[in-house]
Amino acid sequence: MFTESRFTVIVGAGPTGLTVARQLQRHGVPFRIFERSPQPVDGSRGKGLQPRTLEVLDDLGLIDRFRAAGDDYPEMLVHRPDGLTAAWRMDELHEPTPEVPYPNMLMLPQWQTSELLAEGVPVEFGVGVTALEQDADGVRVTLDSGEVVTARFVVGADGGRSTVRRALAVDFLGSTHEEEQMLIADVRLSGLDRSHWHVWPGEPAFRLGLCPLPGGDWWQLTAPPTEASVEELVASVDPSITVTDIGWTSQWRANIRMAAHFRVGDVFLAGDAAHVHSPAGGQGLNTGIQDGYNLGWKLAVGDDALLDTYEAERLPFAADVLGISTDLHRRHVDNDADAMRRDDPVLRQLTLNYRGGPLTAERRAAPGLVQAGDRAPDSPLSDGRRVFDLLRGGHTTLLAFGFGGALPTLPASVRAHRLAADEVSAWQAYDIHEPSLLVIRPDNYVGCATGSAQDVLDYLKLLGH
Template identity: 65%
Template sequence: MFIESKFTVIVGAGPTGLTLARVLQRHGVPFRIVERDTKLFDGSRAKGLQPRTLEILDDLGLVDRFLATGGAYPELLVHLPGGGTMTRRMAEPQEPTAAVPYPNGLMQPQWRTSELLADGVPVELGAGVTGLSQDGERVHVTLDTGETITARYVVGADGGRSTVRKTLGVPFEGETFETEQMIIADVRVEGLDRGNWHVWPGEDGKSLRLGLCPLPGTDDFQLTASPSDKSLEELVEEVGLKLTYVGWRSLYRANMRMVSRYRAGNVFLAGDAAHVHSPAGGQGLNTGIQDAYNLGWKLALGTPALLESYESERLPVAAEVLGITTRLHRQATMRRDDPTLRQLTLNYRDSPLSRDHRPTPGRVQAGDRAPGPIFDLLRGPEFTLLAFAWSGDLPDGAHRVDDPEVLDIYDVHEPTLFLVRPDNYIGCVSHSPDDIRRYRSLLGV
């Protein structure tokens, strides 16, 4: 049977799978994306998009639609047990800069994130995976429709209960804390101010009794509450309000787990199928989108060195993020001002794909995210060669960069070449075009 050399099956049409589909689309790679449910997820659940995610959406040509429909995180209005109120912020808003054009998180209900990512993506709904096997370089995927698909690659982006992960026999290491639960629901409340995220602490002043967060572009609030024998209507009535509508709802259990490997043959894991986090810090969905953004161009180019680098780059990141979110969960804090949470400082400096040949690297090194303000040059599916302060003839395909502000941001003081990967991380830095040529040859690109 002839199989297109890069044909990929994506299992799961959440934000991770949809982001991967979009990356493959722009590389012209054939794929099918299948989803067990008969509709895209319709709840708010993960509602925060971090600055690095917004940069990815910018590169994919979607950020304007997200900014137009999302909103800033509102100030918390804490209704104190003894009466009275106080205000707090989860993080202080920051002004955009040339290097960081999207410095603040964006609130966007998960259903709309999926809806925007899915626009133009041919999702096959109502098609769940029941079996998976590998035969040399081919992967056979059996669907509950009775169809068997043969592909070169399969990516399991099918959530924390991933069928793909279970079929591979990859352990999901960590803990589930059954005693640590939370009710989450999308509701409408009569007469409640939408300018604040309303929080009612428990009698101890620390635990959460009830939270109502206005979801931008909707009439809904995301309700969070400690589990109770009382109905949602009763919980809301206790704080003097009236519930008029209940949509999606779920019981969250504290679950902190991740895999020890991201790949088995030609099958890869991404997003919640590879790691699940506490919602503290708003990292889970964002980390999944970054998984997909890292993997997509590597599947498109398909060289062994690139495919092998997916696990070595993304597994340490997921472990670090899981550690941060677990710590925040244990502290039961609403603050999210740790700079790491913006995901702009996460890097691949230790990756085999990162080569910095300068005797003394500057602040921005191989393996780092490429900062602005040159996103227009970087947008698209190709490697981008930047020639900073370059004199004489440019190397083939290079873009000359002489703007003093950009030179300062990149900490460049002499002629230097930066080769930027399709996911806008810096692959190779050198003063010599020969190093760039050798790097490309090494990767087969």
């Protein structure tokens, strides 16, 4: 039986909805997750997981599974019209550092990202939502089977054509450019080596891209719209390549939009239901996963003021990321010389922060480089563990740097760790120069940074402790 006061409905079982489900699951909060499609959605779709998303997967206990299934992005090989080739990378591979253990984007087809996130999650496939109503008793959700369920909260993670968003009558601000389209398809083929991402340039942009997907023999094909068949298109650039199978296909169009609100009453929008991006820069899927990561623990607490911070934090965050991906898209449209470069550090989403937000309390007179609102960095510890080991699990954490006396009496749900001055790496990672207390939120952002025990206790109340 579901406990009505805690029961949450998640609409959509893509990466965003599944991340919400996993957050609720580990906090013991009952939910139902509906997916209109009768089976898991196929297709490579968004195939890049950014470093910050890999840290989310680490916290969820899934990082080893994802890294075993995925791979680094391969070097590009440009096949020039004169018959010569040129190899280069969109971004150089970065070495891990103590603060950033996962510095590179991981390639993994989206169907497999969803499959790994869905393991152990009771998705109800073939179930769509037709209507929503809210009142003092909760949110009534009408399913296309005729069943009506009443939930405490509803999360709309049902894509760019979101039924939930439309039921809420939330404006989807932005623009659609029908003239800017791209063919995307998953294909099997022979006659081409899988060690590179192959690109054939054209005028004014490119004719064809073939990117090898990890874990099998599929490739993701991208090309401008064409009347030719996939087989004819591939043969036109190299007759020695033979397409042997065609799987998922899609005609992408430039639809760049963001919802005016991410919360209406007890209904929340996340992922593509809240913001749709150009695929340039690999930002959309990652932003959706992080929406779910932010929202899930707040739903588990259930405090109304805390839930208000979801929109306050994620809407401006999504707007920033939408601006980044739109700028990259425009470079493609304008055929800029650097249109394919992906070496801007902001794309890794490690520097995006909640500074100045409603859950940010920077109380130090002279804060260092890492401040309240920033992502909590990793670091090795003297006992062989890492800071991420202390944070993993979805709880609130108090990191006490250099405090020799008694720590404040904390709620049982908060874990405290002392980091003495000999933990040099951790002090350097957090840029600590004097005794400090750092409260790390359940989504592993620095929430409060202070030298006062009372500040910590006051801040914990904001998190529902």
